[in-house]
Amino acid sequence: MAKILDGKEVAAALKDELVAEVDRLRKQGITPGLCLVMAGSRPDSQSYINSAVKRCSSIGIDCRVKKLPEDVTQGDFLKIIDDLNTDPKINGIMVMRPLPQYISENTIKYKISPEKDVDCLNPINVSKVISGDDDGFAPCTPAAVIEILDYYGIKVEGKRTVVIGRSMVVGRPLAMMLLARNATVTICHTRTRNLAEETKKGEILIAAAGKAKMVTKDMVSNGAVVIDVGINFDESGKMCGDVDFDSVCPIASSITPVPGGVGAVTSTVLAKHVIEALKLQKGIY
Template sequence: MIPRLCRFSLRLRTHPPLHFLHSSPFSNLSNGKTCAIIDGKSIARDIKSRLADEINRMRNGIGKCPGLGIVLVGRREDSQTFIRLKLRACQEVGIASFVKQLPDDCSQDEVYDVVSKLNEDPDVHGVIVQLPLPQHLNEDQIVEFVSPEKDVDGLHPLNIGMLAMGRDPLFIPCAPKACIELLLRQGTEIASSRIVVLGKSKISGLPISLLLQSHLATVSTLHACSDNPEIVTRQADIIVSDVGIPDMVRGHWLKPEAVVIDMGAKQVKDPSRQCGFRITGDVCYEEAIEVVSAITPVPGGVGPVTISMLLSNTLESAKRAFKFT
């Protein structure tokens, strides 16, 4: 018997230059073709270049620039790494950044106070709370406390609710927005495609499923209680995975010529590396490139584009606040 899944918790529509797709040195066993490696770093650089031009135009036109407020609770190493990447990206495009750090043992009210001040600050156009939070804090309530008009992560119930209703939210969540951007740039037809989303988290799996449905795809969401995931996944034209289980999706799970968007990223021990580990996605990369037509690598695939979508949402918020067109 095939086991159940292990437990696990739109706007840039341009055709990419060819350098965004790299040919793998491995040929697909099924058809002799090469697998296209979707270069998220190059796509992110292109997006950031356009955002920088737009922000420079705003600065020259009205003397203003977008501002992003970041709330960081505790000293989780992965959270601090993500914050550094976001701050560096803000600096590259000209977005002002404001980091508010709180200790691990801070209270719910202390977080509310910091978020409230950022909500009211006219120089801040986007507010994000770096997740996950310490267990004693109510994550849902804190995310909901962020002003929907500054919710550039797109996780406020108002924005998710509008997405679920098929309406345009104020902000599309960054990871799902990156997923759509990668598919569009790769030239993949989304409408009428059969898509499997592995994972149903509030941050990525759920909003990705909703967003793909809004693009008229036929979407199946697999999770911890899903039976026969291999059989279901093997029927998909597009697979989007974000479960955080290294190499869970094997080559025989995949339909020949499918497109894979791998959003998983976990550290795996690797004594051959100087740092002692490597970052691995949900999909077994070495097996997948023998089968599929295109895949995002880990790292260097979805991650850089997700950060670019955060910058894009922040710029859109500032343009809305300044009535700048």
């Protein structure tokens, strides 16, 4: 049976570091501040915000939530981003996606200050992640995957690493982050022929397809490290990942569960990014 890569344990260890860091900053009279911006009332966005606020507050970050009506105009939305960009108490801004219908993500992403863009919406941060520059912000979810690999000492260098999924939120940036760590990276997706053949080549297999239990036993090679980024709900309404955990667990060398895997780390990574943003803005090293 695979070793369980416990996201809660990773998050707890990271939290300890961050609490100590925030304490040091507070002694200098500085408190990191985060604003989460949500337009509309999607339950998944609300649920993410609740857990992010709880986590970040427990680390000592001042959290603000800006809730906007579903029919907010683009002009009003941009004004709010502008205000947050110049607000000295706010170090990190996170805009919940998907955005409602009247708001163009393509416009918002250019507006959010790159230095406060803690979830990598702005193209400048996208470009930094792609080119391997460390002074930008990666999206929180792929960054959480890297935290888990690092915490458990799983080296990616030179390893055949297969990523299923090519979204701008997970698959593509994650592939580039693994490449920067010298993995040999393959990106698979819905148009990949013989998906199982490709995924079986992965010494490290990362599922970010957004499809419940789609990675089955016959798609995983013996002894692979399996990281499950999916958050889905099965027929009975129970949360599950992209990996069919019960069938894959016996053959993997290690695996992240859902819940309690990658998802358990993302809000702590968000806190880490807010603290990094503050230090960047204040010139603290």
